[in-house]
Amino acid sequence: MAAIPPTGPPAEEVGSTVRRATGVLGVALGLALVLTSCGDGKGSGGGAGGGAKSEVIAIAADPLDYINPLNENGSPGIQVAQAVFAPLVATDPNTGKTVNVMADSVTPDKTSQTWTIKLKPGNTFQNGQALTAKDYVDSWNLTAQGSTAWKNNGFFSKVEGYDAMNPPTPDGATPKPTSVKTLSGLKQLDDLTFSVKLKVPFSQFGLTLQYLGLAPLPEEVRKNPDAYKRKPIGNGAFKLDGAWNPGDDIKLVKWDGYKGPNAPEADAITFRFIPNADTAYNEFLAGNVDFVDVPPTKIKTFKTDAPDGWVTATSSGANYLTMPAWDPRYKNPKLRHAFSMAIDRKAFADLVGLATPSNGLVSPDMDGYRPDACKYCNFDPTAAKQLLAEAGGFSGAVNINYNTTSATGQIFAEAIGNMLRQNLGLTVKYTGKQGSEITQLADTRKLDGLRFSGWGHDYPSIEDYLTPMFKSNGDANFSGYNSPELDKVLAQGDAEPNPEKAIKLYQHAEDIALEDMPLIPLYAKQNAYLHSAKIMPRVSKYTGVQALYSTFK
Amino acid sequence: MSEAQQVFESETQDLEGRTLSNRELLRALLKKPQFVICVLLVVAVFLMAAFPRLFTSVDPRFCELGKSQRGREPGHPFGFDIQGCDYFANVIYGARPSVLVSLVAGFGGFAVAGILGLLAGYFPGAVDTIISRVADVLFALPGLIALIVILNSVPNRSIWIIVGIILVTGWPQGMRVMRSTVFSVRNREYVLAARSIGVPPLRILRKHVFPNAMAPLLAMTTLGIGGLIGLEAVLTFLGVGLQPPSISWGSQFGVAASYRDSPHLFIWPAIFISTTTISFMIIGDSIRDALDPKLIR
Numbered sequence: 001m002a003a004i005p006p007t008g009p010p011a012e013e014v015g016s017t018v019r020r021a022t023g024v025l026g027v028a029l030g031l032a033l034v035l036t037s038c039g040d041g042k043g044s045g046g047g048a049g050g051g052a053k054s055e056v057i058a059i060a061a062d063p064l065d066y067i068n069p070l071n072e073n074g075s076p077g078i079q080v081a082q083a084v085f086a087p088l089v090a091t092d093p094n095t096g097k098t099v100n101v102m103a104d105s106v107t108p109d110k111t112s113q114t115w116t117i118k119l120k121p122g123n124t125f126q127n128g129q130a131l132t133a134k135d136y137v138d139s140w141n142l143t144a145q146g147s148t149a150w151k152n153n154g155f156f157s158k159v160e161g162y163d164a165m166n167p168p169t170p171d172g173a174t175p176k177p178t179s180v181k182t183l184s185g186l187k188q189l190d191d192l193t194f195s196v197k198l199k200v201p202f203s204q205f206g207l208t209l210q211y212l213g214l215a216p217l218p219e220e221v222r223k224n225p226d227a228y229k230r231k232p233i234g235n236g237a238f239k240l241d242g243a244w245n246p247g248d249d250i251k252l253v254k255w256d257g258y259k260g261p262n263a264p265e266a267d268a269i270t271f272r273f274i275p276n277a278d279t280a281y282n283e284f285l286a287g288n289v290d291f292v293d294v295p296p297t298k299i300k301t302f303k304t305d306a307p308d309g310w311v312t313a314t315s316s317g318a319n320y321l322t323m324p325a326w327d328p329r330y331k332n333p334k335l336r337h338a339f340s341m342a343i344d345r346k347a348f349a350d351l352v353g354l355a356t357p358s359n360g361l362v363s364p365d366m367d368g369y370r371p372d373a374c375k376y377c378n379f380d381p382t383a384a385k386q387l388l389a390e391a392g393g394f395s396g397a398v399n400i401n402y403n404t405t406s407a408t409g410q411i412f413a414e415a416i417g418n419m420l421r422q423n424l425g426l427t428v429k430y431t432g433k434q435g436s437e438i439t440q441l442a443d444t445r446k447l448d449g450l451r452f453s454g455w456g457h458d459y460p461s462i463e464d465y466l467t468p469m470f471k472s473n474g475d476a477n478f479s480g481y482n483s484p485e486l487d488k489v490l491a492q493g494d495a496e497p498n499p500e501k502a503i504k505l506y507q508h509a510e511d512i513a514l515e516d517m518p519l520i521p522l523y524a525k526q527n528a529y530l531h532s533a534k535i536m537p538r539v540s541k542y543t544g545v546q547a548l549y550s551t552f553k
Numbered sequence: 554m555s556e557a558q559q560v561f562e563s564e565t566q567d568l569e570g571r572t573l574s575n576r577e578l579l580r581a582l583l584k585k586p587q588f589v590i591c592v593l594l595v596v597a598v599f600l601m602a603a604f605p606r607l608f609t610s611v612d613p614r615f616c617e618l619g620k621s622q623r624g625r626e627p628g629h630p631f632g633f634d635i636q637g638c639d640y641f642a643n644v645i646y647g648a649r650p651s652v653l654v655s656l657v658a659g660f661g662g663f664a665v666a667g668i669l670g671l672l673a674g675y676f677p678g679a680v681d682t683i684i685s686r687v688a689d690v691l692f693a694l695p696g697l698i699a700l701i702v703i704l705n706s707v708p709n710r711s712i713w714i715i716v717g718i719i720l721v722t723g724w725p726q727g728m729r730v731m732r733s734t735v736f737s738v739r740n741r742e743y744v745l746a747a748r749s750i751g752v753p754p755l756r757i758l759r760k761h762v763f764p765n766a767m768a769p770l771l772a773m774t775t776l777g778i779g780g781l782i783g784l785e786a787v788l789t790f791l792g793v794g795l796q797p798p799s800i801s802w803g804s805q806f807g808v809a810a811s812y813r814d815s816p817h818l819f820i821w822p823a824i825f826i827s828t829t830t831i832s833f834m835i836i837g838d839s840i841r842d843a844l845d846p847k848l849i850r
Contacts, residue, residue, distance in 0.1 A: 297811050347618035351635070404792055407811050411635055414797050418616045418636055430797045 054268035058289040060277040066229035069215040071150035084234035085215035093540030133194040135216040146175035152213040160185030201495035207459040291547035294528035299353040317456035320519035325480035334391035336517040337376040341384035342423035358521035368503040381423040397427040399449030403435040481518035588839040591832035602652035613642035650801040655781035670731020688725035704793035734766040776837030779830035
């Protein structure tokens with residue numbers, strides 16, 4: 001296992017749609033975080049089997065079909081990968097600083113465009129093969145090749161030479177193999193050192209290396225990845241215990257060969273996949289698993305359901321009301337500010353439960369978060385009405401889309417709708433749809449009206465909120481927002497090697513986004529988890545709640 | 554259900570002996586105190602549905618989120634719902650969709666099942682075959698699941714769409730009852746007499762067959778209205794019924810289910826739904842008893 005897995009609670013499944021970026025590194029990292037927090041748990045009564053220090057972690061998701069971190073950006077898969085593979089660097093749960101795991105050093109050049117990564121000597125894969133720079137370079141080249149069709153391909157789009165390996169293909173067509181098989185920006189310098197040259201300077205690149213989706217594969221797996229998709233050979237603290245077939249629990253035992261820092265205390269870990277979150281929760285109450293996420297429907301009752309066994313993590317995520325940039329009726333920033341100021345965030349956060357009202361676009365536990373960032377987030381119906389009048393009012397009904405698969409979707413939508421209706425005198429209607437349908441409509445810019453969205457960072461930087469959601473081609477630009485000025489400021493931040501100066505630039509970008517307000521900040525949510533009496537999950541302000549790193553009683 | 558059907562069918566046979574006039578029926582019913590009480594309760598619910606302002610002057614859509622889930626206080630006897638709206642007003646206004654669905658679907662079903670049953674029973678052969686086989690097909694669909702699947706495919710569900718779909722899937726039961734009653738009536742002397750002097754079939758059906766064959770279906774319909782109120786609540790609870798911002802008992806149930814810590818959200822609509830449903834069932838029971846020849850003497 002990685003000594004310090006990336007942290008962070010997952011994006012919330014809020015009333016409507018929460019989406020992580022897909023493809024690009026942002027997404028991947030986010031997922032890693034999510035997995036971490038969700039995955040760990042072992043049942044007190046459960047069949048972890050074997051050693052004294054064993055735990056059963058419930059994952060509320062469909063069973064995995066394979067284990068391959070490079071082809072995995074969903075939280076369940078990353079969570080499992082986190083046990084079997086180790087990342088280059090990780091976030092220290094005590095200090096929030098980035099610490100080395102497989103890497104010995106990560107060094108940028110003066111412009112943050114070329115990064116040199118040196119590995120610690122002596123690490124091996126679980127098949128005995130020594131871990132070298134070549135394993136990273138070749139694994140990354142394999143993933144960056146569009147025709148491999150692995151999910152973390154997008155991570156490498158920042159690396160020089162990516163475009164040559166990923167020529168544009170028509171939508172839906174399978175990418176064809178290219179004659180170029182390697183990223184020109186990726187160079188092996190010696191056995192333990194390699195360098196990455198990016199297309200443009202990116203000061204946060206070092207942080208992104210904690211993503212589990214960049215784990216190396218050994219040579220025998222690289223030769224025939226399909227043959228190993230159900231018997232992974234990792235470099236982490238755990239290995240598969242016997243054979244594993246999709247649909248079964250994933251049983252892992254400690255691998256003695258792991259020499260990285262901060263090995264988890266557990267001797268054996270079982271991941272049990274339970275597709276329905278409420279069922280998983282009930283399995284915990286029945287004593288069959290040791291760790292489970294509290295689903296949104298149980299937020300008000302989990303403390304009485306498991307009075308001695310719950311933990312909460314400070315939020316690593318934020319939730320928004322998303323404006324449709326493609327509908328001219330919602331264009332005027334004054335109208336958006338009016339909507340924002342008509343919302344009583346305090347009461348809404350109380351309704352959500354375990355949430356704090358947002359006053360900015362980034363998660364409150366981020367370096368660079370400013371509690372007073374938003375000038376238009378105070379609840380002031382009178383000022384809101386006046387702003388709406390200045391914006392020329394609103395014609396027609398405001399439609400609020402909510403996710404029907406979430407038990408609370410409709411309730412949250414009605415709460416927002418009531419405030420807009422009563423405080424601004426607007427007509428409000430509601431449309432319930434499947435979350436995936438809402439996302440698809442929004443992606444094709446056909447969605448009518450507002451919807452909920454959420455975002456959790458993939459690596460601990462406020463840049464990972466601003467770039468995905470507000471950059472004109474961001475992976476998670478839910479609102480279709482486009483501001484050349486903001487793009488320019490973000491690029492300046494990316495090129496700024498001094499972390500403090502970079503944060504100032506990113507904060508400036510946040511201010512621009514708040515003036516235009518494509519997303520209205522709503523709340524930041526804490527995640528809650530239940531754990532059995534025999535374990536205590538690791539809880540950190542920086543890395544969230546991680547069952548993988550539980551201590552045992 | 555099949556048991557109920559057998560009861561109806563046996564009644565139909567007995568009916569050949571004697572039929573109650575409508576006035577006799579009413580007199581027999583009014584003698585039963587439980588019938589009178591239930592009629593009064595049902596009338597109260599109808600008033601709520603038609604004129605909610607008689608019961609409350611509070612606007613059910615005026616909500617203050619800060620009062621979410623609060624208990625009772627002066628002027629707000631049922632407390633507040635999740636959104637901080639007055640719950641008493643919401644429960645009163647929630648009667649309308651329930652009553653509309655149950656009455657329209659109930660009596661619409663009575664009309665559809667009655668007409669089809671008349672035709673199937675009076676014209677054996679092709680007409681009967683077509684109607685009965687269609688009914689068999691609909692019988693083969695698992696009821697609630699069919700409703701969920703169909704309603705899920707309708708994007709903007711209004712109350713009328715829900716009623717329509719209940720009607721389309723629900724008529725075969727009543728049609729069978731009607732058809733078997735018509736079988737027993739169609740060969741009675743007055744029908745044969747009318748036919749022999751050349752009265753057109755539609756007039757025979759209207760004047761002679763229908764009035765003498767409708768009673769069991771009527772009893773069944775009244776019994777079933779209670780169930781329809783429940784069905785509206787079930788569909789809305791499952792998320793395939795009415796959509797917000799409609800106020801209905803079913804949606805109040807659906808919300809209350811997620812908030813176990815505020816039992817008042819559940820209890821009040823539950824009391825109203827149960828009372829209305831049970832009242833309709835007792836009324837239906839009373840009508841059926843009054844029509845049962847074995848109990849008449």
